[in-house]
Amino acid sequence: xxxxxxxxxxxxxxxxxxxxxxxxxxxxxxxxxxxxxxxxxxxxxxxxxxxxxxxxxxxxxxxxxxxxxxxxxxxxxxxxxxxxxxxxxxxxxxxxxxxxxxxxxxxxxxxxxx
Amino acid sequence: xxxxxxxxxxxxxxxxxxxxxxxxxxxxxxxxxxxxxxxxxxxxxxxxxxxxxxxxxxxxxxxxxxxxxxxxxxxxxxxxxxxxxxxxxxxxxxxxxxxxxxxxxxxxxxxx
Numbered sequence: 001x002x003x004x005x006x007x008x009x010x011x012x013x014x015x016x017x018x019x020x021x022x023x024x025x026x027x028x029x030x031x032x033x034x035x036x037x038x039x040x041x042x043x044x045x046x047x048x049x050x051x052x053x054x055x056x057x058x059x060x061x062x063x064x065x066x067x068x069x070x071x072x073x074x075x076x077x078x079x080x081x082x083x084x085x086x087x088x089x090x091x092x093x094x095x096x097x098x099x100x101x102x103x104x105x106x107x108x109x110x111x112x113x114x
Numbered sequence: 115x116x117x118x119x120x121x122x123x124x125x126x127x128x129x130x131x132x133x134x135x136x137x138x139x140x141x142x143x144x145x146x147x148x149x150x151x152x153x154x155x156x157x158x159x160x161x162x163x164x165x166x167x168x169x170x171x172x173x174x175x176x177x178x179x180x181x182x183x184x185x186x187x188x189x190x191x192x193x194x195x196x197x198x199x200x201x202x203x204x205x206x207x208x209x210x211x212x213x214x215x216x217x218x219x220x221x222x223x224x225x226x
Binding site: 031040041042043044045050055056073076090096100101102104106107108 | 214215
């Protein structure tokens with residue numbers, strides 16, 4: 001069973017469109033994250049949720065809206081897509097105690113905006 | 115605050131050793147090391163908590179110098195499978211230590 005799964009794996013869309021990426025984890029973790037990796041491979045945190053509550057919201061345009069319906073799911077909706085949004089988006093989860101911040105990453109969603 | 119990694123890239127022959135460094139200008143609670151192979155997700159290697167402990171994972175080990183806020187990753191007798199981009203991630207001491215900030219990565223290439 002895949003621990004952290006993201007869909008879709010690839011997303012190609014035009015500027016101005018709205019798209020969503022879904023993430024699910026079956027590890028029983030309390031905390032989930034969205035990271036963005038740009039073309040230079042820089043991994044930057046975007047959002048973090050702990051037990052469905054938003055705890056980290058980095059300087060991200062408000063076109064990006066995360067939603068956590070339960071602690072096993074964290075989705076990312078992006079409105080009015082721009083060329084600069086092209087990147088690989090990674091979902092991750094981590095547990096508590098010694099496992100806190102031990103990130104388990106999903107396989108990523110490669111978003112291409114044309 | 116993003117940690118600084120050095121070098122940016124390393125090319126080795128199989129069996130050679132390498133050291134990757136990670137430093138922070140802020141007091142750290144923990145340092146985390148990940149490896150990402152091309153086209154794949156980053157994979158956890160090890161965590162070092164403040165206290166200067168050294169950890170090992172097969173022929174890969176790491177140290178954390180709390181006084182200097184620096185960590186080093188040691189790869190000995192490198193294997194082809196070690197190729198990839200290595201990232202250090204840091205969590206700050208005091209207050210918001212629930213965020214991992216990654217360095218820009220070190221691309222390690224191991225050739226036969």
